[in-house]
Amino acid sequence: MTAAPQPMPAPVPSPVSGPVCGLCGQRAVVNWQRRLTDEEFAAHLAWEQERRDRALQLADPQLPAPDFGPLPQPAQCTTSVFACAAHAIALESAALVHHGACTAPAAADLPGCNCTPEPAPAPDPETSPADVTGVLPPGWTIGDR
Template identity: 70%
Template structure:
């Protein structure tokens, strides 16, 4: 009998089985520091490769902790509730800890409101030359 096929794709953060669900949580302080270090290095490498006669690239501001998340993967046995998975969890969230399932130890962030429409009537403004199918 051949050995079982290796898992392809993400695996459960608790048991290593193939993941079938995921949710988001904020980066821990150590994860954010590593991310910030990586982003700073990326910008420095890009600047070193730019043409000195061209304007320097505009990278925008460095990321902030409140704008960074990571994906948490879980198998069916270690999944949290669907409503909780739809929200962003705290950086110290215990999910998928078996002692807290199907929940977690944090209060997830409230869902973000839908963005305001581009126009008062809710229609979308298309760029010049674009048309809608009608």
């Protein structure tokens, strides 16, 4: 008598690689920027100071000391926020920098968020669509052309 073949085990889902949605953990398909919270900025500043201290320790004493410039300021630091398609905020909002206290992607606020994002930077006056049209690949367009 031969043994009955054993059924194949169910495949184990592979872990998601890369960024994941901050709300559900699924693979992220969109991202936007927000300022760091006070705690995140303090940690970033400590990391930057540690990096500088270590570089000074490793620097050749016969050469001039490294010049790092000023420490970063909160207005210079952002972090990426990731979301899956179901928890994404609106495209117009995702194109802007959000406040550190922004809770997006919060299910209650979707497709928006609980903050007023920073205004978009002014367009570069030296670049017009005519300046870059010649360098775009065929089929690519600028704006509503």
